Amino acid sequence: MKCAGIDIGSRTIELVVIEADKITYSLKTDTSYDPVSQARGLLKTISYDRILATGYGRALIGSCFDMPTITEIKAHARGAIAVFPDARTVLDIGGQDSKAISLHDTGKVKKFEMNDKCAAGTGKFLEIMAKTLGFDIDDFGKEALLAKNDVNISSMCTVFAESEVVSLIAKGCNRCEIAKGLHNSVIRRATGMINRVSSAGEIVFTGGVAKNSCMCNMLADKLGRRILVPDDPEMVGAFGAALLAGE
Amino acid sequence: MQSEKTDMKIVPLMDDGYDGEPAKRVLNYLHGHKEKGDPIVGIYCGYAPIELIQSMGIVPASLCAFSKIPIEAAETVLPANLCPLIKSSYGFIIEGTCPFFAMSQAIIAETTCDGKKKMFELISEVKSTFVMDLPQVPDQIEAVQNWKKMILKVQKFLEETFDRSTSDEKIETALKASNRKNALMQKIFDYASIKPPVISWQEMYDVAFLAQPSTGQEIIPVLEQLIEKLDMRVKDGIYFGKPDSVRVLVTGCPIGGDATKVFKVIEESGGIVVAPDSCTGMKTFMGRFDENTGDPIAAMADRYLKIPCSCMTPNTKRLEDLSVLIEKFKPDVVIDFVLQACHSYNVESYKVGNHVTNNHLLPFLKIETDYSDGDIGQLKTRIEALFESI
Ligand code: SF4
Ligand code: SF4
Numbered sequence: 001m002k003c004a005g006i007d008i009g010s011r012t013i014e015l016v017v018i019e020a021d022k023i024t025y026s027l028k029t030d031t032s033y034d035p036v037s038q039a040r041g042l043l044k045t046i047s048y049d050r051i052l053a054t055g056y057g058r059a060l061i062g063s064c065f066d067m068p069t070i071t072e073i074k075a076h077a078r079g080a081i082a083v084f085p086d087a088r089t090v091l092d093i094g095g096q097d098s099k100a101i102s103l104h105d106t107g108k109v110k111k112f113e114m115n116d117k118c119a120a121g122t123g124k125f126l127e128i129m130a131k132t133l134g135f136d137i138d139d140f141g142k143e144a145l146l147a148k149n150d151v152n153i154s155s156m157c158t159v160f161a162e163s164e165v166v167s168l169i170a171k172g173c174n175r176c177e178i179a180k181g182l183h184n185s186v187i188r189r190a191t192g193m194i195n196r197v198s199s200a201g202e203i204v205f206t207g208g209v210a211k212n213s214c215m216c217n218m219l220a221d222k223l224g225r226r227i228l229v230p231d232d233p234e235m236v237g238a239f240g241a242a243l244l245a246g247e
Numbered sequence: 248m249q250s251e252k253t254d255m256k257i258v259p260l261m262d263d264g265y266d267g268e269p270a271k272r273v274l275n276y277l278h279g280h281k282e283k284g285d286p287i288v289g290i291y292c293g294y295a296p297i298e299l300i301q302s303m304g305i306v307p308a309s310l311c312a313f314s315k316i317p318i319e320a321a322e323t324v325l326p327a328n329l330c331p332l333i334k335s336s337y338g339f340i341i342e343g344t345c346p347f348f349a350m351s352q353a354i355i356a357e358t359t360c361d362g363k364k365k366m367f368e369l370i371s372e373v374k375s376t377f378v379m380d381l382p383q384v385p386d387q388i389e390a391v392q393n394w395k396k397m398i399l400k401v402q403k404f405l406e407e408t409f410d411r412s413t414s415d416e417k418i419e420t421a422l423k424a425s426n427r428k429n430a431l432m433q434k435i436f437d438y439a440s441i442k443p444p445v446i447s448w449q450e451m452y453d454v455a456f457l458a459q460p461s462t463g464q465e466i467i468p469v470l471e472q473l474i475e476k477l478d479m480r481v482k483d484g485i486y487f488g489k490p491d492s493v494r495v496l497v498t499g500c501p502i503g504g505d506a507t508k509v510f511k512v513i514e515e516s517g518g519i520v521v522a523p524d525s526c527t528g529m530k531t532f533m534g535r536f537d538e539n540t541g542d543p544i545a546a547m548a549d550r551y552l553k554i555p556c557s558c559m560t561p562n563t564k565r566l567e568d569l570s571v572l573i574e575k576f577k578p579d580v581v582i583d584f585v586l587q588a589c590h591s592y593n594v595e596s597y598k599v600g601n602h603v604t605n606n607h608l609l610p611f612l613k614i615e616t617d618y619s620d621g622d623i624g625q626l627k628t629r630i631e632a633l634f635e636s637i
Pocket of ligand 1: 291292293294359360500501526554556557558
């Protein structure tokens with residue numbers, strides 16, 4: 001049986017097809033201003049027996065294409081535990097939201113925390129800050145790792161943090177150190193969320209921000225816990241949805 | 248709302264043309280009194296000694312507001328990061344758009360949370376306001392004595408402001424009528440404990456908003472009729488939601504108007520609210536006044552201080568009462584509703600969450616929100632995820 005999962009996030013849409021629990025096909029595109037056409041484009045490329053929609057735009061896509069839906073919390077939990085069966089904690093930091101989830105041994109969601117409605121502590125925050133500092137987002141983490149010290153960034157709010165960064169640049173601060181400070185501020189948010197849902201054990205890190213090596217290192221240091229990153233961390237939600245479609 | 252079984256539109260419980268608009272219904276009630284020449288006094292809280300007010304022939308009007316519209320006006324004076332209930336209430340006042348405030352000839356306020364306390368100072372510049380100093384450590388023996396003294400002071404304030412008087416007999420009568428009213432209200436709420444519930448959250452709100460300011464004498468016949476109607480529903484097999492809808496107990500800050508978005512999201516996500524545990528829901532109708540004690544003001548002080556608001560410390564009674572509600576209404580999940588910047592309910596949520604998950608083994612979710620619609624998508628995700636975790 002071919003099962004598919006489609007994860008309509010605020011920034012990107014991911015589609016995964018699995019057969020016998022193995023990914024046979026995956027594809028990603030921007031959500032854009034027209035998620036319905038984007039999703040239609042993706043869906044055209046595949047055939048499937050069952051499908052589940054998840055993510056921020058699940059209700060819209062679910063009703064347009066007559067698909068059942070599940071929340072991204074459940075999808076990420078399912079996907080993460082499939083990749084790392086021993087883990088009981090998941091951290092997902094995507095384009096515009098972040099969440100920490102703890103799981104029962106059965107794989108069921110035990111507790112979860114999500115960020116507030118603003119972009120603080122999400123991928124969007126890092127993206128804007130990378131731009132302000134003139135870094136490519138893909139190198140942002142690596143560059144931050146070059147810094148010996150970090151500059152303390154006190155604002156969590158994206159708008160305020162940006163002006164803080166501008167004034168630090170004007171003071172002549174090293175841009176790698178500012179970058180590290182910015183990573184640290186996202187880490188502070190993330191660790192707060194994780195500590196509210198679980199206190200020990202390995203953590204599966206998913207979502208686009210998991211590709212940032214500085215984030216992974218700093219998280220591991222700060223929490224003293226092992227951080228596990230799946231090969232394709234952005235696909236975990238869609239993968240989880242595909243698995244659940246078959247169950 | 249539809250009933251699954253009969254697939255017929257359910258006749259609204261009160262069916263008086265105001266269904267789903269409890270504020271308008273109360274306004275109509277107040278207008279009726281105003282026309283008769285009865286004085287009206289504004290109140291802000293579940294701790295206001297309503298029976299004392301009623302025993303003097305004065306009508307209480309709740310001024311807590313639940314609309315996002317006046318918030319912008321309020322923020323010209325108040326800080327933006329303040330509880331929306333306070334901002335909304337105050338915004339209505341400075342905009343001059345609150346009919347309840349306009350009708351109130353004086354205000355009774357209580358020192359509950361800091362935000363309200365400081366707002367009362369601003370209100371007192373506009374209208375005669377009596378601030379009752381509410382004891383906040385209710386387990387101390389002095390607390391009830393002090394609260395009794397405060398009630399006596401407010402009595403004097405009302406006597407002087409409205410040129411009215413009362414007596415122990417009149418107060419005792421009002422307490423007895425309230426006991427009867429509250430018992431009937433509890434009975435009405437009990438119809439939500441049936442699986443599936445035969446009363447909706449909207450109807451519970453409709454009844455609660457009207458019953459709160461009404462005297463026992465006025466409302467008892469109405470409530471008795473509603474109970475007859477509810478019994479008919481039970482006989483006819485009418486119910487709300489689906490037999491397998493997720494039963495939700497919502498506790499926390501008062502909910503009304505624009506904040507009822509939470510109830511709507513719960514319903515859209517396949518849930519049904521069976522116990523609204525807040526000051527706009529069941530809370531003010533719980534408990535009982537001791538009768539024939541010879542000191543009705545002390546009896547009143549005692550019962551009012553038992554309201555388990557988060558402004559009290561320690562607020563152990565909230566957890567005890569919550570356990571009773573959980574046993575009775577058999578929810579599948581508990582949601583704690585916290586208004587943004589309400590520190591006391593927000594901090595207390597940690598204890599509530601532990602109590603619910605450890606002692607009742609129920610999934611728990613804290614929601615922190617305001618009156619805007621900006622977070623509906625997020626609320627949906629959280630609530631659906633909570634339901635998925637059952
Ligand atoms: S929640 Fe507390 S402060 Fe608010 S009305 Fe109820 S008792 Fe008063
Ligand atoms: S909800 Fe909280 S902050 Fe708002 S008025 Fe009530 S006690 Fe005060």
